[in-house]
Amino acid sequence: MKQLYDRYAPALYGICLRYSHSDEDAKDWFQDGFIKVFENLNKLHDHESLYAWMRSIFINTALSALRPVKNNMEIQMDNDEIDSMADFYPTSEHFDRLDVNIILDAIQKLTPALRLVFNLCEIDGLSFSEAAEVAGVSESTVRANLARAKQQLSKDLEKYLK
Amino acid sequence: MSTLKEKFDNFEPKPDDSLWQSINDTLKLRAIRRRNIFVSSAAAIVVTAAIAIALFNKNDNKIVSSDNNVVVLSQNGIESPSHEAVMTQAKDDNFVSQGVTSPNETKAIVQNELQPQQSGDQPAGDALIDKGDNKVAVATQSNAPVSIIAPSPVVTESIPSQPTVADKVSAVKPSEQNPKLSVMSDSIPGKNNNVKPAKAASSELNVWVPNAFAPDDPNDAVRKFTVKPTNASAILSYEIYIYSRGGKLVYHSRDINESWDGTFKGHAQPMGSYVYIIQMNVSQKGVQHQKGTVTLIR
Numbered sequence: 001m002k003q004l005y006d007r008y009a010p011a012l013y014g015i016c017l018r019y020s021h022s023d024e025d026a027k028d029w030f031q032d033g034f035i036k037v038f039e040n041l042n043k044l045h046d047h048e049s050l051y052a053w054m055r056s057i058f059i060n061t062a063l064s065a066l067r068p069v070k071n072n073m074e075i076q077m078d079n080d081e082i083d084s085m086a087d088f089y090p091t092s093e094h095f096d097r098l099d100v101n102i103i104l105d106a107i108q109k110l111t112p113a114l115r116l117v118f119n120l121c122e123i124d125g126l127s128f129s130e131a132a133e134v135a136g137v138s139e140s141t142v143r144a145n146l147a148r149a150k151q152q153l154s155k156d157l158e159k160y161l162k
Numbered sequence: 163m164s165t166l167k168e169k170f171d172n173f174e175p176k177p178d179d180s181l182w183q184s185i186n187d188t189l190k191l192r193a194i195r196r197r198n199i200f201v202s203s204a205a206a207i208v209v210t211a212a213i214a215i216a217l218f219n220k221n222d223n224k225i226v227s228s229d230n231n232v233v234v235l236s237q238n239g240i241e242s243p244s245h246e247a248v249m250t251q252a253k254d255d256n257f258v259s260q261g262v263t264s265p266n267e268t269k270a271i272v273q274n275e276l277q278p279q280q281s282g283d284q285p286a287g288d289a290l291i292d293k294g295d296n297k298v299a300v301a302t303q304s305n306a307p308v309s310i311i312a313p314s315p316v317v318t319e320s321i322p323s324q325p326t327v328a329d330k331v332s333a334v335k336p337s338e339q340n341p342k343l344s345v346m347s348d349s350i351p352g353k354n355n356n357v358k359p360a361k362a363a364s365s366e367l368n369v370w371v372p373n374a375f376a377p378d379d380p381n382d383a384v385r386k387f388t389v390k391p392t393n394a395s396a397i398l399s400y401e402i403y404i405y406s407r408g409g410k411l412v413y414h415s416r417d418i419n420e421s422w423d424g425t426f427k428g429h430a431q432p433m434g435s436y437v438y439i440i441q442m443n444v445s446q447k448g449v450q451h452q453k454g455t456v457t458l459i460r
Contacts, residue, residue, distance in 0.1 A: 010175055013177040014175055017173075030177060035188055096169075103166070
C-alpha cells in the first residue's frame with residue numbers, strides 16, 4: 001500500500017493543488033481521495049487503469065467540493081466577446097517560461113467556478129460538452145467561464161511575462 | 163514548448179510525510195468504527211430477534227392459556243398449576259370465572275389483577291387459592307357496572323371473604339361429581355382446550371351465561387356468546403346489553419336465541435372483559451336481572 005502511495009501520490013497531490021483554492025483544501029482532498037482509493041481498491045479489476053481510476057477519484061473529490069459553486073457561475077457572454085478576450089492569453093511560450101508554481105498560484109486565486117472550468121478544459125483536456133456535463137451547467141456557460149478564467153490568469157501572470 | 167497541460171502533467175509535488183501518517187490513521191480509525199458498528203448492529207439484530215421470539219412464544223402461551231383460564235372449578239381441591247406457561251397472562255386481561263353457589267364446591271380461580279370492588283379483605287394481587295367453601299367471584303377492573311357474578315338470580319353478590327385473585331391460574335380438571343361445573347382442560351397447552359359455557363349448579367338460575375368465548379375458535383359452541391335459558395318457556399321477556407370495559411355498548415338484543423359474535427358494527431372487538439346485563443321477565447318470578455362479565459378471547 002505504501003508503494004502505491006509513494007508512486008502515485010505526488011501526481012495526485014498536484015491534481016488536488018490545482019483544483020483547490022489553498023494548500024489546506026488540497027491536503028484535505030488529497031487525504032479524502034486516498035482514503036477512498038484504499039477502501040475501494042478491491043473494486044478495481046483492471047490493473048492498467050489504476051492511475052486513471054485514481055485520478056477520477058481525486059477529480060471527483062475536488063468536484064464535489066466545488067460543485068455547489070454552480071450557482072456562482074458567471075453570466076454568459078456572447079461569442080464575440082469571448083473571442084476578443086483570447087488575445088491577451090499567454091501563449092505556450094509564455095507558459096514555458098513560467099515556473100509551474102507561479103501558474104499554480106494564479107490558478108488557485110481564481111474563483112471556484114473559473115478554476116473548475118479552467119482545470120477541466122485547459123489542463124485535463126475535457127471538451128466543452130464533457131466539462132458541461134461534469135460541472136452540471138450548459139456548454140455556453142462553460143465557454144464563458146473559461147474565457148473569463150483565461151482573462152483573469154493573463155492579468156495575474158502579466159507581470160511575470162515582461 | 164510545453165502546453166499548459168504538459169506542464170501540469172509533470173507537476174508532481176511531493177506531499178508532506180505527515181499526510182501519509184494522517185491517511186493511515188484515518189483508515190485505521192474508520193476500520194475500527196466499521197467493525198464497531200457491525201458488532202453493535204449484529205448485537206441489536208440478535209436482541210431484536212430474541213425479543214421477537216420471546217413475544218412470539220408468549221403469544222402462543224397466551225392463546226393457549228387463555229383457553230385454560232376460562233373457568234376453573236373443582237370439587238375438592240385445586241391442583242397446583244401444572245405448568246408455568248399457563249400463567250403468562252398480560253396484566254390487562256381480566257379473567258373472571260363464575261363462582262358456584264353450591265356450598266360444597268370449592269373455588270373459582272381468577273386470573274390476574276382483578277381488583278375486588280367490594281370486599282375489604284382482599285389482598286391485591288395475591289395468589290390465594292380459596293380452599294374454603296365460599297363462593298368466590300371477583301369483580302373486574304373495568305369501569306363497567308360490574309359486580310360479582312354469581313349464578314343466581316340475584317344480581318350483586320358480595321365478594322366472599324377469601325378472594326382468589328391470582329396471578330397464576332391453575333387449570334383444574336372437572337370433577338365428575340359436578341357435572342354442572344364448567345370445564346377447563348389443564349393438560350397440554352393448545353390441545354384439547356375446550357371452552358364451555360359455565361353452568362350453574364343452582365337450579366334457580368334462569369339462564370346460563372358463558373363466561374368466555376372465542377370468536378376465532380373453530381369449535382362452534384365456543385365461537386359465539388350464547389345465553390341459554392334453563393326453562394325457555396318460563397322466559398316471558400328478555401333483554402341483554404353487553405358493554406366493553408370502557409363502557410361502550412357493543413351488543414344489545416331482545417332475542418334470547420340471538421348470539422353475540424364479538425363484533426360491533428362489523429368490527430371485531432378486542433380481547434378482554436365485557437360486561438353483560440340481562441333483564442328478564444320470568445314467569446312466577448317476575449323481573450329478574452343477571453349481570454356478569456364475559457371474556458372475549460382471541
